[in-house]
Amino acid sequence: MAKKVSQHDPSAKTFTRQEVSKNNSEDSLWTIIDHKVYDLTEFLDAHPGGNVVLQQVAGQDATQAFYNLHRHEVLQKYPDLCIGSIEGEKPEVIEVRAGDLSQVPYGEPLWLTPAFKSPYYNESHRQLQKAVREFVDKEVYPEAQEKELDGTYISQELTDKMAANNILAMRLGPGKHLQGRKLLGGVKGEEFDYFHDLIVAQELSRANARGFQDGNMAGMMISLTAVRQWLNNNELRDKVTEECLSGKKFMCLAITEAFAGSDVAGLRTTAEKTPDGKHYIINGTKKWITNGMFADYFVTGCKTAKGFSVILIPKSDNVECKRIKTSYSTAAATAYIQFDNVKVPVNHLLGKEDNGFIVIMSNFNHERWAMSCSVIRWMRTVTEECLKWSNQRLVFGKSLKEQPVIRQKLAKMISLAEACQAQLEIITYQMCNMDYGQQSKLLGGPIGLLKSYATRSAHEIADEAVNIFGGRGLTQTGMGKVAEQFHRTYKFDAILGGTEEILADLGVRQAFKQMPKAML
Numbered sequence: 001m002a003k004k005v006s007q008h009d010p011s012a013k014t015f016t017r018q019e020v021s022k023n024n025s026e027d028s029l030w031t032i033i034d035h036k037v038y039d040l041t042e043f044l045d046a047h048p049g050g051n052v053v054l055q056q057v058a059g060q061d062a063t064q065a066f067y068n069l070h071r072h073e074v075l076q077k078y079p080d081l082c083i084g085s086i087e088g089e090k091p092e093v094i095e096v097r098a099g100d101l102s103q104v105p106y107g108e109p110l111w112l113t114p115a116f117k118s119p120y121y122n123e124s125h126r127q128l129q130k131a132v133r134e135f136v137d138k139e140v141y142p143e144a145q146e147k148e149l150d151g152t153y154i155s156q157e158l159t160d161k162m163a164a165n166n167i168l169a170m171r172l173g174p175g176k177h178l179q180g181r182k183l184l185g186g187v188k189g190e191e192f193d194y195f196h197d198l199i200v201a202q203e204l205s206r207a208n209a210r211g212f213q214d215g216n217m218a219g220m221m222i223s224l225t226a227v228r229q230w231l232n233n234n235e236l237r238d239k240v241t242e243e244c245l246s247g248k249k250f251m252c253l254a255i256t257e258a259f260a261g262s263d264v265a266g267l268r269t270t271a272e273k274t275p276d277g278k279h280y281i282i283n284g285t286k287k288w289i290t291n292g293m294f295a296d297y298f299v300t301g302c303k304t305a306k307g308f309s310v311i312l313i314p315k316s317d318n319v320e321c322k323r324i325k326t327s328y329s330t331a332a333a334t335a336y337i338q339f340d341n342v343k344v345p346v347n348h349l350l351g352k353e354d355n356g357f358i359v360i361m362s363n364f365n366h367e368r369w370a371m372s373c374s375v376i377r378w379m380r381t382v383t384e385e386c387l388k389w390s391n392q393r394l395v396f397g398k399s400l401k402e403q404p405v406i407r408q409k410l411a412k413m414i415s416l417a418e419a420c421q422a423q424l425e426i427i428t429y430q431m432c433n434m435d436y437g438q439q440s441k442l443l444g445g446p447i448g449l450l451k452s453y454a455t456r457s458a459h460e461i462a463d464e465a466v467n468i469f470g471g472r473g474l475t476q477t478g479m480g481k482v483a484e485q486f487h488r489t490y491k492f493d494a495i496l497g498g499t500e501e502i503l504a505d506l507g508v509r510q511a512f513k514q515m516p517k518a519m520l
């Protein structure tokens, strides 16, 4: 089928401002935005802001009014309205293309800012960043935005693309599962370290869709790692790994219950051995299970004879999932789950029976660190949104950035985002230079403090961002939509994977454990 060709080539035609001014009625209504000419005659009835406002700027330059009310992406959505440009003038607003770095100061971490140096990142990291940025802009962002709004789950098509590009495999962090895999940007699986891991986490969160972000395999990320480390049956472990990393099956972590959250001693889901000792029979419920709605495997915390155990439960008719609506999108597939006499072979046990605590603890550091990567990137994005808005918004006849109170807010936001990124990078550097045992022993406290400081900072940034955007910061579409979403959802990072208070306390308790007899 022939491709539909636009009737005009906007870059080719030019008009004088005088010509434009003559098209000032509803029979022919033109306007100028950023030195380009738009014919809005046919758009009058379709314009979401109504026809009256367009008639008020008929034949005139509406650049200032337009950018006070719309995001630049609105123009990219309606390319056919543009019929040319003004003779001798050039557009000034930057057209951001897939893969581009932001040119806004502090819009990127310093290592991605030209002229700034970093000791942590090498060429391999830079190649991966470039390739993942382009993939996210082209493939993830459009679907993420759509799903965040309609609340449906990630598509199989996008999952397949992520699997084919080994993005699913990269989500687990460095390890044997990456050996022999060729990653985006030509990076070899063997090269992949925690800075590559940080890059993937931060770039993926640029899809600016917090519910979808968790719907995009957060469950697998925090459970398949445990399966790989602790499932005693190697054949089953490899089969499940392959199914999940190829995007054919989905996995989630099922620990929390309505009865108990972080205190696993209070869990009521039971796993009783059958008299022949070959199976477990599982009964109980789980709550707030991310990806539970579409999961094929549930890595589940259960009470066994003398303690707590973790068991891999495949989906069956005896596993019932109900959707939970939370403050972010149902695209996260958050579920309430009931296990009703579910029969599972004993070789589905992770680690040793009654010794499940160490199994769930083992992934906490990586999970909390990965959540810090994402929330810190979100803080930067929101800060960039505020910098842009303060630059373009006119109020009381002045640009917002001319108000000292706004500049104070921006200073605070920038400083918090930069401080958190710096803390993240120094901890990531330690992870790169410690084996698993050292990380478990030495980094639980620092990572706990990192996450709790990051989400406290996110709280401050979200608060300031909404005040800067005003009513737009409370509106789910339009200029303030990123600030609005962040303000509504940053708490997920403050609660999930260990609350702000528990993690801050962990950091201090660990410090006291190592306290010498130092006296004042």
Ligand code: HEM
Residues within 6 Å of the ligand: 031, 038, 040, 047, 048, 049, 050, 053, 054, 057, 062, 065, 066, 069, 070, 071, 074, 075, 078, 081, 477, 478, 479
């Ligand atoms: C190419 C030209 C234009 C297009 C494609 C366009 C498109 C849109 C869209 C999609 C919205 C919905 C809100 C959003 O997504 O941001 C909107 C809202 C609006 N537009 Fe336009 N628009 C154009 C020009 C203008 C101009 C020139 C004015 C007036 C000076 C204007 C005034 C408004 C107003 C007042 C709203 C409602 C804003 C709000 O709810 O805060 N638009 N427009």
